[in-house]
Amino acid sequence: MSTKNKILDAADVLFANKGFNGTSLREITSQANVNLAAVNYHFGSKKELIKAVMSRYMDELSPRLESALSLLCQAERKPTLHEVFSAFIEPLLHLNEFKENGTSTFLQLLGRGYTDSQGFLRWFLTTQYPNVFTNFTKAVNIAYPELSAEEIFWRLHFTMGTIVFTMSSSEALIDIAQNDFDNKLDIAGVIERVIPYVAAGVGAPITKIEPLSLG
Amino acid sequence: MSTKNKILDAADVLFANKGFNGTSLREITSQANVNLAAVNYHFGSKKELIKAVMSRYMDELSPRLESALSLLCQAERKPTLHEVFSAFIEPLLHLNEFKENGTSTFLQLLGRGYTDSQGFLRWFLTTQYPNVFTNFTKAVNIAYPELSAEEIFWRLHFTMGTIVFTMSSSEALIDIAQNDFDNKLDIAGVIERVIPYVAAGVGAPITKIEPLSLG
DNA sequence: CGCTATTTTAAACAGGTGTTTAAACTAGTT
DNA sequence: AACTAGTTTAAACACCTGTTTAAAATAGCG
Structure with missing residues (x-):
């Protein structure tokens, strides 16, 4: 296996278990049986390594998710919300084929990304993979048209929280x-x-929504 | 204001914004206009400081939450789930009175505690403040008796995730x-x-619950 | 005041961090 | 075999981490 992949694999599980800040390059490289300087040689910096670890998952997940959701949107019968969320199952569990326990580490990493590093990972994901969010919003809008865009925004983020948080401590x-x-x-x-x-x-x-009454 | 409180206040907002691992004692003490060694003098260690920051909130929150929930349980009419969750509002918003911006930082800190520091804070909270969890479970059980204990367990943790995660990036x-x-x-x-x-x-x-069919 | 106990201070400690350097090594090609 | 480009290596870099030390300052009290 290439040095690059050895680093990615080791960083993957360490980041998931101990967070991005909580994992040092020395832990990663010694776990990967690789020289310390290899990270900076192959990836440039720790930040870029984090991006690479996430991209490996997102590049696999994003197209599968997109096709699953657009299939649902194009169907004659209006999908239920349960069906919209079930559309995530196959793409997520598919991550397990391309890497053992891929699903769990990916969702853990997602949770880390939201709390660690002051949201730079959220920025990275929303700018690099915007389709995931817009497709999801579209599907929910079809399944529940009465919901305003703002309500969808909030409820989707609540959902993100539920999933990501649950999986990060699963x-x-x-x-x-x-x-x-x-x-x-x-x-x-x-x-x-x-x-x-x-x-x-x-x-x-x-x-x-009304002003809170604190009786 | 006492040195101890100056440290607690500074640590509070820094921990909430940058996480426990992401905040150094030097940041805290310089923000608090206090000597670096003061933390170890007054609290013993950084870990104990984290506990102290959380306890300040929990000691205020726990009894109020307990009385709000037991009031709901003792009422003649069976409470709705919406009422059970609304019982959290007053105790949570009350934190604002006892410290400015108290609510937001507390829930942010809770989120940090679940992901930072490999769950030692979760251990601390569940062992030091177990009533919060048992009271909540009881109330939900009254409001929705058909739900099995295991289902309640999972759905309460999903709820924790929603709240904590949302607030930590609110x-x-x-x-x-x-x-x-x-x-x-x-x-x-x-x-x-x-x-x-x-x-x-x-x-x-x-x-x-049935085995997943991945058609 | 003088004595004591508490608190604050600057400095150092030992160890960890991401990153860089320049030399060594390893193919691959002519 | 010699040259080249890509890779690996050990060492050092400058900086940050939590914690400890011993001296200085402060407060409380008889």
Whole structure:
């Protein structure tokens, strides 16, 4: 395997588990059995390495997601919200084929990206892969036309939060759940559970926003 | 103001904005106009300072939340999920009185705590303030008795994710929303919007979990 | 005042960070 | 075999990290 890929693989799991700030280049290079300077030689800087790790996933995910959502939008029958969110399952689980546990690390990394590094990764994703957001918005708009653009904006970000946050701590949560409820489950099981939740959340009836009464 | 409080105030906003790992003691102490060694003198270590910052909020929040939820549980009429989540509003907004911008920083800090520092803060909160979780579970159980304990567990963590994640990036989101939709809003407005979402999510109909079909 | 206990201060500590350098090594090509 | 371009290597760079030290300053009290 090439040095570049060895670095990407090691950085992937370390970033997911310890965050971008929490992972040093020395940890990455020693995990990858590679010289320290190799990161700067092949990627230029740590920041560029972070981008490369994310791009590896996004380049695989983005087109699959786009086609799944546009298929849904072009269908005769209006899709349900549940179907819109289910459209994410196949592209996400496909990441597992091209890399073991790809789904979980990708979603963990996404969560890291939102909280670490003061949002530079959010900037990177929204500018480099804007289609993912616009396609998603379109699909939701078809499934629930009464929702205003602003409501969609907020509810989609709530959904991002639910997914990303859940997945970034999914290992710990699965551990707790298996202890407390004696019920075996994995990432796919968590996804099965979260979809009805976010579908119902996005599909919540529209409530007029009024000033808070703190009775 | 005492040195201890000057440090707590400075650490509060810096931790919220840049994360625990991303904030150095030198940033904190220079922001607080205090000598570097003061942190270790008054708190012992950076880790203890983090705990102190969180405890300041939790000690204020926990009893208010407990009484609000138990009031709801003891009422004759069965509460709705919307009411259960609304019970959080007053205790959360009360944090604003006891410290300026208290609400926003607290939820941001909560978000940091889940992703930074490999979950030591989650351990701290669940062991030091377990009532918050059990009371919440009880209230949801009354409002939606058909939900199994395991389903409640998952949906409450989904809700945590929604809230915490949204609030930890609330500033950025509010900025975007104001640009795109020309609609002034603040933290309270976001809370107004997120409650119908999470109430609908937790109240989603129960779906039999089956093995995924990836057709 | 003088004594004590608490607090503040500047300096140093040992170790970790991302990045750069220049020399060594490894193919591939003529 | 000799030259070249690409890659790897160990060492050093300058800077930042949390923590500790011992001296200086401050406050509280008899």
